[in-house]
Amino acid sequence: MKYNWNWGIFWELSPDATGTYLATLFQGLRWTIATGLSAWLMALVLGSLIGTLRTVRNPTVVRLGDAYVELFRNMPILVQMFLWFFVVPELLPTGLGTWVKQLPNSSFWTAVFALGFFTSARVAEQVKAGIRAQPRGQTMAATALGMTTAQTYRHVLLPMAFRLILPPLTSEFMNVMKNSAVALTIGLMELTARARAMQEFSFQVFEAFTAATLLYLALNLAIVLFMRRLERFVAVPGFTAARDAVAAAH
Amino acid sequence: MPMIEIHKISKWYGSFQALKECSTKVNKGEVVVVCGPSGSGKSTLIKTVNALEPIQQGEILVDGYSVHDSRTNLPKLRSRIGMVFQNFELFPHLSITRNLAIAQMKVLGRNKDEAVERGLKLLDRVGLSAHKDKYPGQLSGGQQQRVAIARALAMDPIAMLFDEPTSALDPEMINEVLDVMVELAQEGMTMMVVTHEMGFARRVADRVIFMDAGEIVEDDSKEQFFSQPKSERAREFLSKILLH
Numbered sequence: 001m002k003y004n005w006n007w008g009i010f011w012e013l014s015p016d017a018t019g020t021y022l023a024t025l026f027q028g029l030r031w032t033i034a035t036g037l038s039a040w041l042m043a044l045v046l047g048s049l050i051g052t053l054r055t056v057r058n059p060t061v062v063r064l065g066d067a068y069v070e071l072f073r074n075m076p077i078l079v080q081m082f083l084w085f086f087v088v089p090e091l092l093p094t095g096l097g098t099w100v101k102q103l104p105n106s107s108f109w110t111a112v113f114a115l116g117f118f119t120s121a122r123v124a125e126q127v128k129a130g131i132r133a134q135p136r137g138q139t140m141a142a143t144a145l146g147m148t149t150a151q152t153y154r155h156v157l158l159p160m161a162f163r164l165i166l167p168p169l170t171s172e173f174m175n176v177m178k179n180s181a182v183a184l185t186i187g188l189m190e191l192t193a194r195a196r197a198m199q200e201f202s203f204q205v206f207e208a209f210t211a212a213t214l215l216y217l218a219l220n221l222a223i224v225l226f227m228r229r230l231e232r233f234v235a236v237p238g239f240t241a242a243r244d245a246v247a248a249a250h
Numbered sequence: 251m252p253m254i255e256i257h258k259i260s261k262w263y264g265s266f267q268a269l270k271e272c273s274t275k276v277n278k279g280e281v282v283v284v285c286g287p288s289g290s291g292k293s294t295l296i297k298t299v300n301a302l303e304p305i306q307q308g309e310i311l312v313d314g315y316s317v318h319d320s321r322t323n324l325p326k327l328r329s330r331i332g333m334v335f336q337n338f339e340l341f342p343h344l345s346i347t348r349n350l351a352i353a354q355m356k357v358l359g360r361n362k363d364e365a366v367e368r369g370l371k372l373l374d375r376v377g378l379s380a381h382k383d384k385y386p387g388q389l390s391g392g393q394q395q396r397v398a399i400a401r402a403l404a405m406d407p408i409a410m411l412f413d414e415p416t417s418a419l420d421p422e423m424i425n426e427v428l429d430v431m432v433e434l435a436q437e438g439m440t441m442m443v444v445t446h447e448m449g450f451a452r453r454v455a456d457r458v459i460f461m462d463a464g465e466i467v468e469d470d471s472k473e474q475f476f477s478q479p480k481s482e483r484a485r486e487f488l489s490k491i492l493l494h
């Protein structure tokens with residue numbers, strides 16, 4: 001195979017005239033980050049809620065939470081993305097469906113929703129494990145002091161649960177960034193889509209994907225460093241026991 | 251005047267009956283020790299007093315309020331009954347000061363300064379002022395249990411429940427916790443204490459309850475229990491425990 005390396009390609013103008021190829025890649029990176037971060041926030045909020053509900057006493061609530069997790073975790077993310085993008089608008093009342101389809105950046109919002117739900121199921125699983133990892137006595141002590149169930153979760157169970165699950169949450173955070181590449185299938189011009197476009201226009205496939213790879217690596221490195229700092233920031237002095245319990249459960 | 255009145259309560263875990271028509275009373279200022287073999291229902295009994303465990307039959311009155319009545323404001327009632335657990339159960343992510351203050355603030359609605367002041371006063375009482383900024387994981391078991399007692403006392407309880415407060419401790423730490431409890435008892439706190447520390451019972455108990463297989467087999471004055479227990483089971487239990 002004869003391949004013409006051309007690292008200078010990044011400074012050439014892309015044919016869609018929005019700037020250099022490098023600029024288009026960075027534009028893609030911005031969409032990747034915007035999509036990943038929004039989906040991550042949604043996943044954290046929903047996942048914490050669902051994960052918490054799966055540990056309460058009411059069996060109906062627990063079953064609903066379990067069903068949610070099974071549904072969103074077991075369906076491939078690609079299928080979910082297609083469902084949200086192509087199927088759900090058709091199921092809505094006609095007026096609403098049309099409005100949704102014509103929303104500006106509709107592929108962005110769809111990607112955020114699809115990734116948000118998918119990731120929330122995985123976060124919910126971790127949150128549940130984090131709550132379960134704590135000794136039953138913690139709940140009893142809080143209850144005996146007169147705390148309500150909500151106060152017990154808010155002040156006793158969840159603060160420790162989140163500390164315990166920070167390492168798996170770091171991987172989920174990185175996953176949501178990587179998974180956002182699936183959104184190119186519904187037309188979102190995120191990083192992978194930009195790299196593909198660059199390859200199609202310039203035929204410099206290796207340069208395009210080397211650059212994309214490096215940008216993904218840098219993004220994940222930033223996430224890891226941020227989460228490490230966070231871990232150190234919230235570390236509990238003198239605490240070791242429950243962390244071992246979670247590690248053993250994995 | 252009875253502070254805690256337990257009237258013919260029965261409790262089942264599924265089909266297994268853990269408590270069988272148990273009745274007893276703890277008067278204001280009285281110290282009652284509960285003992286018995288493992289699995290006899292001591293923890294279950296003491297946890298029914300603040301409704302940590304539901305019951306299926308009978309009634310419990312604390313300060314005249316029916317604990318298991320659906321109209322009772324349970325959080326409020328529980329906040330007035332201190333409880334100390336075998337494994338301390340301090341909140342590991344909170345400093346000692348925050349451990350002492352959190353329930354005062356969230357349950358009793360005290361403001362932060364008030365809660366911290368009250369908490370530190372009790373921390374001083376159990377001799378641990380120097381550790382107020384540490385975290386539970388940085389204290390020894392005995393110290394953690396003393397903090398747990400201070401945390402319960404900070405709520406200004408009308409009675410205290412203890413479930414084997416010294417059985418998770420290394421022998422050299424048992425006395426520092428028992429000393430705090432003895433002092434409490436001598437100050438007139440109403441106490442229900444599950445323990446196998448018969449020395450403690452001899453010193454401060456007014457009565458001793460002996461349980462076996464979910465039943466209250468003996469409910470005697472301390473003198474009677476140690477000198478001439480009525481049942482064979484209690485005699486057997488005592489001879490075993492005093493040998494150890």
Ligand SMILES: Nc1ncnc2c1ncn2[C@@H]1O[C@H](COP(=O)(O)OP(=O)(O)OP(=O)(O)O)[C@@H](O)[C@H]1O
Pocket residue numbers: 263266268286287288289290291292293294295
């Ligand atoms: N959550 C539960 N589910 C089912 N059975 C239980 C539960 N908790 C306790 N039991 C059973 O009820 C009985 C009484 O238990 P309890 O913990 O009150 O005993 P105990 O006297 O405190 O024993 P120990 O000295 O070992 O603490 C035991 O047979 C125990 O197995």
Ligand SMILES: [Mg+2]
Pocket residue numbers: 292293294413414
């Ligand atoms: Mg017990």
